[in-house]
Amino acid sequence: MSAAIGNTIVSLPDQSTAQIPKRNYINNEHGLLSWLLTGDHKRIAILYLISITFFFFIGGAFAGLIRLELLTPQPDLVAADTYNKFFTMHGIIMVFLFLVPSVPATLGNFLIPIMLGAKDLAFPKINLLSWYLYLVGGGLTLGALVLGGVDTGWTFTTPLSTHYLNTHVITAATAIFIAGFSSIFTGLNFIVTIHRMRCPGMTWFRMPLFVWSHYAASLLMVLGTPVLAITLVLVALERLFGIGVFDPAKGGDPLLFQHLFWFYSHPAVYIMILPGMGVISEVISTFSRKRVFGYTAVAFSSVAIALFGFFVWEHHMFIMGVSNYSALVFSLLTMLVAVPSAIKIFNWAFTLQKGSITFETPMLYAFGFMGLFTIGGLTGVFLGSLGMDIHLTETYFIVAHFHFVMVGGMLMAFLAGVHFWWPKMTGRMYPESLSKLAAVTTFIGFNLTFLPQFILGYLGMPRRYHAYPPEFQVLNVLSTAGATVLGVGYMLPMLYLAWSLKYGAIAGSNPWQATGLEWQIQSPPLTENFIEIPIMDHEAYDYEWLENKTKNEVTTVG
Amino acid sequence: MDSALATTDHADVHAEHDHVALPQHRHHFETEEQQREAGSFGMWLFLLTEIMFFGGLFFAYLLYRNWYYPAFAAASNQLSVPLGAFNTVVLISSGFCMAVGVWAAEMRRKSLLVLMLVLTTFFGLIFLGVKYDEYHEKYELHHIPGDSFNISMFTNPAGYGIKEEPLAPDMAQKTQIFFFLYFAMTGMHAVHMIIGIVLLFWLTWRAHRGDFSSGYVAPIENFGLYWHFVDIVWLFLFPLLYLINRHPLH
Numbered sequence: 098m099s100a101a102i103g104n105t106i107v108s109l110p111d112q113s114t115a116q117i118p119k120r121n122y123i124n125n126e127h128g129l130l131s132w133l134l135t136g137d138h139k140r141i142a143i144l145y146l147i148s149i150t151f152f153f154f155i156g157g158a159f160a161g162l163i164r165l166e167l168l169t170p171q172p173d174l175v176a177a178d179t180y181n182k183f184f185t186m187h188g189i190i191m192v193f194l195f196l197v198p199s200v201p202a203t204l205g206n207f208l209i210p211i212m213l214g215a216k217d218l219a220f221p222k223i224n225l226l227s228w229y230l231y232l233v234g235g236g237l238t239l240g241a242l243v244l245g246g247v248d249t250g251w252t253f254t255t256p257l258s259t260h261y262l263n264t265h266v267i268t269a270a271t272a273i274f275i276a277g278f279s280s281i282f283t284g285l286n287f288i289v290t291i292h293r294m295r296c297p298g299m300t301w302f303r304m305p306l307f308v309w310s311h312y313a314a315s316l317l318m319v320l321g322t323p324v325l326a327i328t329l330v331l332v333a334l335e336r337l338f339g340i341g342v343f344d345p346a347k348g349g350d351p352l353l354f355q356h357l358f359w360f361y362s363h364p365a366v367y368i369m370i371l372p373g374m375g376v377i378s379e380v381i382s383t384f385s386r387k388r389v390f391g392y393t394a395v396a397f398s399s400v401a402i403a404l405f406g407f408f409v410w411e412h413h414m415f416i417m418g419v420s421n422y423s424a425l426v427f428s429l430l431t432m433l434v435a436v437p438s439a440i441k442i443f444n445w446a447f448t449l450q451k452g453s454i455t456f457e458t459p460m461l462y463a464f465g466f467m468g469l470f471t472i473g474g475l476t477g478v479f480l481g482s483l484g485m486d487i488h489l490t491e492t493y494f495i496v497a498h499f500h501f502v503m504v505g506g507m508l509m510a511f512l513a514g515v516h517f518w519w520p521k522m523t524g525r526m527y528p529e530s531l532s533k534l535a536a537v538t539t540f541i542g543f544n545l546t547f548l549p550q551f552i553l554g555y556l557g558m559p560r561r562y563h564a565y566p567p568e569f570q571v572l573n574v575l576s577t578a579g580a581t582v583l584g585v586g587y588m589l590p591m592l593y594l595a596w597s598l599k600y601g602a603i604a605g606s607n608p609w610q611a612t613g614l615e616w617q618i619q620s621p622p623l624t625e626n627f628i629e630i631p632i633m634d635h636e637a638y639d640y641e642w643l644e645n646k647t648k649n650e651v652t653t654v655g
Numbered sequence: 656m657d658s659a660l661a662t663t664d665h666a667d668v669h670a671e672h673d674h675v676a677l678p679q680h681r682h683h684f685e686t687e688e689q690q691r692e693a694g695s696f697g698m699w700l701f702l703l704t705e706i707m708f709f710g711g712l713f714f715a716y717l718l719y720r721n722w723y724y725p726a727f728a729a730a731s732n733q734l735s736v737p738l739g740a741f742n743t744v745v746l747i748s749s750g751f752c753m754a755v756g757v758w759a760a761e762m763r764r765k766s767l768l769v770l771m772l773v774l775t776t777f778f779g780l781i782f783l784g785v786k787y788d789e790y791h792e793k794y795e796l797h798h799i800p801g802d803s804f805n806i807s808m809f810t811n812p813a814g815y816g817i818k819e820e821p822l823a824p825d826m827a828q829k830t831q832i833f834f835f836l837y838f839a840m841t842g843m844h845a846v847h848m849i850i851g852i853v854l855l856f857w858l859t860w861r862a863h864r865g866d867f868s869s870g871y872v873a874p875i876e877n878f879g880l881y882w883h884f885v886d887i888v889w890l891f892l893f894p895l896l897y898l899i900n901r902h903p904l905h
Contacts, residue, residue, distance in 0.1 A: 217683035219693040285700045293693040294684075323704045327711035331839070340800040340835040342715060348726075348829040353718060357711050630685065 106386070106455050107608050109526065115603035117524045121621040136221030137624055142207035143522070144228050146515075149195055149203065150591065152235055156190035157587065159183050164546075164580040167573050172564040180563035181248035182264070186238075188251030189269060193276050194235050196507055197365065200372035201318075202231070202283055204514045205311045207522060209287060211615040212305050214296025214633060216625040219289040220282075227282035234276025241268040250561065252362070255343040255354040259335040267336060270329040277322045277329075280368070284318030287311055298633035302396070305613055305637040306389060309396040310375030313403035317364040317371070320407070325361035328354065355417060359410035367406040369503060370470075371399055373510030374441055377463050380513050381445045383611040384460040385452025388638040391444040398437035398444075405434045415486045424483055431481035438474050442467060457609070458529065461536040462513035469505025469543065473498060476551065491561075494554025497547045505543055512539070512590060519594065520604030524621045527597045532590065539586030545579025612643045679871045691873050698877040702884045705847075709888060712840050716895060719832050726829035728900035729809050729822055733798065734837070735789065739897040742785050743889065749778030750886040757879045760872040765865060768875070772859040775882065779852050786845055793834070800835040837896050844892060847885045854878055 109115070122139045132140055162183050166174040175183070206224065210217050218224050241247050247269040249258040258266050291312050295304070332354070334340050341347030343354045382389045389395055411419055411427035445467060454460070476498040479485045489495060519527050549572040554560075558569050565573065607616040618627060635642040684690035720727045756771030797805035809827035812819040822830075858878055861867065867875055 215683065220697060221681075221683065223697075281704055285697060285704070288700055289693050289697045293689060293696060319700055319704050320707055323708035324711050327708050331711075331715075334839070338801045340839075341831055342835055342839075348719070348723060348832050350718065353715060357714070625683070 105457060106384070106610050107457065107526075107529075108605070108610055109602055109608055110605040112602055115605065117603060118619045118621070120623060121524070121619065122624045123621050125624045134225070136217065136225060138206050138210050138218045138221065138224060139522075139622065139624075141221075141224050141228055142203050145198060145202040145206060145231070148228070148232060148235065149198055152190050152194040153587075154591075155239075156187055156195055157584065159187035159190070161580060161584060163187060164577040166563050167565070168577045170565050170567045170570050170573075175563065177563050178248055179246075181250075181561070182246035184561060185247050185250050186242055189238060189247070189273065191503075192251055192365070192369075193273050194231070194238060196369040196503055197276075197280055198231060198283070199369070199507065199511045200376060200514060201287070201311060201314060201368075202227070204376065204511075204518060205287065205307075205372055206283070208518065208615055209290060209308055209311060210294065211618070211622065211626050212308050212613060213290065213294055214299055214614055214627065214631045215290065215294035216627070216630075218286045219294055220286050223282050224286055227279040227286070230275050230279035230282070234272045234274075234279060237268055237272035237275065241265040241272060244268065252358060253329070253332055255332065255335070255351045256345075258332055259343055267333050270333050274326050274329050277326050280318050281322045284315035284322075287315040288319065291315075296630050296633055300633075302393065303633055303636045305375075306378035306392065306395050306399075307372075307375035310371045310378070310399040313399035314368050314371040316400075316403050317368045317406060321361040321364040321368070324357055325365075328357040328361070331357075352414070352417060352419070355414050356410070359413045360407075363410040363413065364403075364406045366499075366502070367402055369507050371402060373466070373507040373514075374399065376510045376514035376517070377445065377466050378441075379611075379613065380459045380463040380517050381448050382638050383517070383609050384457060384463075385449050385454045386610075386640055387448055387452040388636075388640070389444065390447035390450075391440075392636075392638070394440050395444050398440040401437040402434060405430065405437065409434060412481055412486070415483060416490055428481055428483050432478055435474060435478055438470075442471055442474075456533075458527070458532040458536050459513045459517035461533060461540075462509045462516065465536065465540045465543075466506055466509040466513065469501050469509060469540075473501030473505055476501065489554060491559055492554035493550040493558045493560055496560050497550035497554060500547050500550075505547070509539070512536070515590070515594070517609070518615075519597070520608050521615055521620045521622070523598055523601070524604055525597050525601030526604050526608065527590075527601060528593050531593050535586055535589035535593070538582060538589065542579050542582030542584075542586045546576050546583055547579070549573070549575045549579075607647075610643065610647070612638050612640060617646075679873075694873045694877055695880070698880050702880060705884060709840070709843065712836065712843065713891075713895075716836050716840070719829075719836065720899070723826065723829035723832060725822055726809070726826050727833045729812075729819060729827075730798075730830035730833035730837075731896060731899035732819065732901070733796075733808070734897045735792075736897055736901065738785055738789055739893050742782050743893050745778050745782045745785070746886050746889050749775050749782065750883055752778065753879050753882045757872070757875055760862070760867045760875040763868050763870065765862065765868040768862050768867060769859060772855055772862055776852055776855045776859065779848055779855070783845060783848060783852075786841065790838075793838075798830075798834050799838065800831045804831050804834070806830060840892055840896065844885065844888050847888070851878075851882055851885055854881075
C-alpha cells in the first residue's frame with residue numbers, strides 16, 4: 098500500500114497511473130446551462146460554494162475596513178455614518194449570506210444524500226430554487242450597498258431602523274427576507290430527505306453525526322426563519338406606512354421587535370454552529386481512527402442544543418428593561434445550553450484519547466475549532482450571568498465572544514470540512530504543507546485579532562463606534578495586525594484550492610481511509626452517487642468493517 | 656429494495672400497473688410511495704413554517720390585546736359579524752369542495768375533480784370579494800392605520816349613533832394597533848388565498864388535461880393541505896378579531 102508515509106494516513110493511488118474517473122458528476126453534462134438548471138445536489142453544492150466564497154470575501158473586506166479605521170483612536174479613515182454602514186454590511190453579509198448557508202448549503206448539500214445512501218435530496222428543484230433565492234437575496238444586499246448602504250446594524254433595531262434612518266433599510270430587509278426562504282427550503286429538504294430517503298439498513302443511529310447535526314440545524318431553520326420573515330415584514334410596514342406596531346408613540350412596543358427578532362436570531366446562532374459541529378465529529382473520528390466516543394450522546398446533544406436554543410433569546414435583552422424574574426429564568430436556560438455543548442467537546446476529547454491521531458490539515462482546523470469554540474462558549478456563560486452581562490454587553494467583549502464562536506468555531510469547521518471533503522468533491526488533493534501553513538496562520542491571526550478584544554471589552558470599549566480613547570490603541574493595533582494575518586490565512590486556501598483543481602494529486606476514492614459511505618464511492622462521485630443503492634449493515638465509524646473491506650482491495654482509479 | 660418488493664406485494668393490481676406507467680415518478684426516488692410520502696411530508700413541514708410565520712402576528716395580537724383590551728373590544732365591535740360569519744361559511748364550503756376534489760382525484764373521476772376545483776375557486780373568490788368590501792368600508796371610515804387614521808368614532812361614539820362607552824383619547828389611539836393587526840393578519844391570510852387561487856387555476860387546467868386521472872394525485876393532495884391550512888387560519892382569525900366583546904343576549 099502507498100499508505101502510511103511518516104505519520105500520515107493519506108493513501109493515494111499510484112500517482113504514475115492515477116486518473117480521475119472518466120464519468121463523474123462534473124463532466125456528465127457540459128455547458129453553463131447544465132449547471133444553472135441542474136437538479137444534482139452536488140452541482141448545486143458547488144454553485145453555493147462559489148457564491149458564498151464570493152460573499153465571504155466581500156464581508157471580509159468590510160471587516161478589513163473596520164479594523165483599518167480602528168487602527169487609530171481618531172476618526173480619520175471614514176466618517177461615523179460610513180463606519181456604521183461598514184459594520185452593518187459586514188454583519189448582514191457574514192451572518193445571512195455566509196455563516197447560515199456556509200456548511201449546510203455546500204457540504205451538507207453535497208454529502209447528506211450520499212451519507213444516507215440516496216441518489217439526491219428529496220426535492221432537487223426546490224434545492225435549486227433555494228440557490229436562486231440566495232442569489233436574489235445577495236444581489237439585493239449588494240444593491241442596498243451600491244445605492245448607499247444601510248446603517249442599522251445587522252439587527253435592524255427599532256425604532257432606529259423604522260424612524261430615524263434614511264438609508265436603504267427596506268432593500269436590505271427584503272434581501273434577508275428572500276435569503277431566509279432560501280434557508281427554509283434547504284432545511285425543509287434536509288428534514289424530508291433524512292426522514293424518507295435513507296437507504297435500507299440506515300437506521301437513525303447508524304447515520305453519521307454530520308447528518309444528525311444537520312437535522313437539528315434544519316429544525317431550527319424551518320421553525321425559526323419564518324419568525325424573522327414576519328418581523329422584517331413588520332419593520333418594512335412600520336417604515337412605509339407608520340402603522341405603529343413597534344412605535345411607543347402609537348402604543349406599540351419596540352421590545353416586541355426584540356423578542357421576535359431574537360426568537361429567530363438566537364437559534365440562528367445554532368443554525369450556524371451545529372453543522373460545523375457535525376464536520377468536527379467526522380474529522381476527529383477519521384484522524385484519530387476511532388468511533389466517536391458516546392455517539393448517542395453526541396447525536397442527542399445536537400437535538401438538545403436545537404431545543405434549548407429556542408428558549409434563551411431573552412439573554413440578548415437583559416439590559417432592555419425586561420422583568421427581573423424572566424431575566425433570571427432566561428439566564429438559567431442560557432447556562433443550560435452549555436451542557437450539550439460541553440457534551441460534544443468532552444466526547445471529542447475522549448474520541449482523541451488513545452486514538453491513532455494524525456495531523457492532516459482538517460485535523461488542525463478541528464483542533465482550532467475545539468479550543469476556540471470552548472473559549473467562545475465559556476465567555477458566553479459570562480454573558481449569560483446577569484451581573485456580568487450589564488458590565489460586558491455592548492462592548493468589545495461580546496464582539497470577541499461571538500467571533501470566537503462564529504469565526505473561531507464555524508469558520509474553522511467550514512475550512513476543516515472543505516479540506517476534508519475537497520478530494521471527494523474535486524477528485525484531487527490540496528497541497529498538504531501549504532494548507533497546514535494556512536491553518537496555523539489562521540489560528541495565530543485569529544487569536545491575535547480577537548483575544549485583545551476581550552480585554553478591550555472588559556476595560557469598557559463599546560462596540561459600534563468608529564473612535565475610541567487613546568489608551569485603547571495598543572490593543573486595537575494588535576487586533577488590526579491580527580486581522581491582517583487572518584486575511585492572509587483566508588486568502589491562502591482560496592488560492593491553493595483553485596490551484597489544486599488542475600495540479601493537485603489524484604485523490605482516489607478514500608484518501609483518508611475513512612468509514613463514511615461517501616468515501617466508499619469514486620471521487621468525484623457519479624451523478625446519481627451510487628451504481629446501486631447500498632445496504633447499510635454497520636454503524637457509522639466502524640473501522641473494523643472498513644479494515645475487513647479494504648484488506649484485499651487494490652486502490653485503483655479510472 | 657425490500658420496501659419496493661413490499662409495496663408491490665400489498666398494493667392492488669392498479670397500483671402495480673401504475674408503478675410502471677406513471678411518468679411523474681422522479682428518478683431519485685426508489686419507489687412511488689416514497690415519492691408521495693416525501694411530498695406530503697414536505698408539505699406538512701412547509702405548513703409548520705407557515706404556522707411560525709403567522710405565529711409572530713398572533714404573538715403581537717396576544718400582547719396588545721392584553722395591554723389595550725378596551726380599545727380592542729371597541730374596535731372589534733366595528734367589524735361586521737354577519738359578513739365575517741358569512742365568509743366563514745363560504746370558506747368552509749370552499750374547503751369542503753376541496754376535500755371532495757381530493758377524493759374525486761383519488762377515485763379518478765376527472766369531471767367531478769374539475770367541478771370541485773372550480774367550486775373551490777369560486778368560493779375563494781367570493782371570500783375575497785366580501786373581504787374587499789369590508790376593507791373598503793374601513794377605508795371610508797378612516798380606520799386604516801397610518802397618517803389618516805381617525806379616532807373620533809371611539810372617543811365620541813354617540814356622534815356616530817353607536818351605543819358604546821366612549822374611550823379616553825389615549826386608549827382610543829390604541830384602536831390603531833387593533834386595526835393594524837386586523838389588516839396585517841387578514842391581509843396576510845388574503846395573500847395566501849390569492850396565491851392559492853392562482854395555483855387552483857393551474858391545477859384546474861392540469862386536471863382538465865387529465866394529469867390527475869391516472870392515479871397521480873400528489874399535487875391535488877398537497878394543495879388540499881395548503882388550502883385547509885388557509886381555512887384553519889381564518890377559523891382562528893374570525894373569533895380573535897370579530898368576536899372579542901360581543902354580548903348578543905344584552
